[in-house]
Amino acid sequence: MRPKTRPDGADILREARRLLDRRVEQPARRAFLRNTLSLGGLVMLSGCTLSDDESVERALMAVSRFNDRVQGWIFDPAALAPTYPESMITRPFPFNAYYGIEDVPRVDAGDYRLELAGLVADRRPWRLEDLRALPQASQVTRHICVEGWSAIGKWGGVRFSDFLRRVGADLSARYVAFQCADDYYTSIDMPTALHPQTLLTLTYDGRTLPAEYGFPMKLRMPTKLGYKNPKHIRAITVTNAYPGGYWEDQGYNWFGGS
Numbered sequence: 463m464r465p466k467t468r469p470d471g472a473d474i475l476r477e478a479r480r481l482l483d484r485r486v487e488q489p490a491r492r493a494f495l496r497n498t499l500s501l502g503g504l505v506m507l508s509g510c511t512l513s514d515d516e517s518v519e520r521a522l523m524a525v526s527r528f529n530d531r532v533q534g535w536i537f538d539p540a541a542l543a544p545t546y547p548e549s550m551i552t553r554p555f556p557f558n559a560y561y562g563i564e565d566v567p568r569v570d571a572g573d574y575r576l577e578l579a580g581l582v583a584d585r586r587p588w589r590l591e592d593l594r595a596l597p598q599a600s601q602v603t604r605h606i607c608v609e610g611w612s613a614i615g616k617w618g619g620v621r622f623s624d625f626l627r628r629v630g631a632d633l634s635a636r637y638v639a640f641q642c643a644d645d646y647y648t649s650i651d652m653p654t655a656l657h658p659q660t661l662l663t664l665t666y667d668g669r670t671l672p673a674e675y676g677f678p679m680k681l682r683m684p685t686k687l688g689y690k691n692p693k694h695i696r697a698i699t700v701t702n703a704y705p706g707g708y709w710e711d712q713g714y715n716w717f718g719g720s
Contacts, residue, residue: 540651546602551667552613555605557674558688559644560708566673567643567694574678580639580699583630590678594664596628598621601659602683605691608714617665617682623656631700639705640681643694648707650683650690651717659684662695677699690718 557563567681600618626633633656639649654660663682664671671677676693683691689709699705710716 465683469512487592490637495513520566525669531579534684539657542652543603543659544603544620546614548602548616550614551602551616553674555666556613558607559693560646561644563674565644568673569643569678569696571678571695574696576695578629578699579697582633582700585629587644593620593662596662597624598664599661600665601658601661601684603681603682605684605688607688616660616667617663617680618665618668619661619679619682621658622660622681623658625662626700635700636702637700637705639699639701640692642676642692643696646692646694646708647705648690648692648710649705649716650681650686654683654685657683685719687718700701 466504467575479614559566571590574590575595576589577587578585597620598618599621602614602616602617604612604614633637633652635647635652638652638655639647641647661682663676664678664679666672668677671680676695678695679695681691681695690707706718710718
């Protein structure tokens with residue numbers, strides 16, 4: 463058996479760039495990282511010796527987390543995503559999930575309760591009729607998928623910032639996390655949660671939110687990529703502990719800004 467040789471610098475950078483191509487979803491950011499990637503930069507961000515695949519993965523995760531922080535620094539909570547006339551709505555709006563449409567969860571409206579946890583003063587669960595009784599807003603915005611397609615839809619519901627204030631959430635907390643009826647989970651930063659276009663959506667195109675689009679509730683954020691917009695939400699947690707996410711824990715960028 464030939465002895466295993468230690469990869470040299472060129473091999474490590476080549477592998478790092480290959481992993482970046484797979485893991486960094488936006489082409490412009492991917493190109494920037496590939497072109498500026500160096501052994502010194504990887505070591506500085508990761509604090510580790512780049513001697514094998516595992517250490518390269520750790521370094522790339524450090525780069526991704528650094529990228530998250532940079533996106534957070536430059537995020538403008540007052541800047542609005544573009545809106546569109548209803549004539550531009552994509553019909554039919556595409557179904558997208560990590561499973562087939564035949565596996566969409568069926569949530570009983572009468573039994574549904576939205577659970578609250580973490581840094582929230584009033585943790586009483588919310589019924590759908592209570593959420594529908596709150597002031598409603600609507601928007602026609604573009605959904606941008608990490609896979610490269612986009613579609614325009616009309617979403618209606620409760621401004622998430624209004625809801626968080628109503629339940630006494632700690633608005634200085636770092637994260638808001640979501641658990642969903644389809645076992646999906648994700649989390650967002652508080653500035654995005656408070657963005658005026660972030661909605662707890664209850665309707666799509668003027669009718670009750672269909673199951674395939676997230677009934678009973680979907681978080682709609684036109685400032686984020688599609689995988690950051692959870693559907694079938696059953697629980698919300700406000701926290702200072704990093705919650706991760708279904709795709710984020712597999713290497714996707716956590717901030718996920720569009």
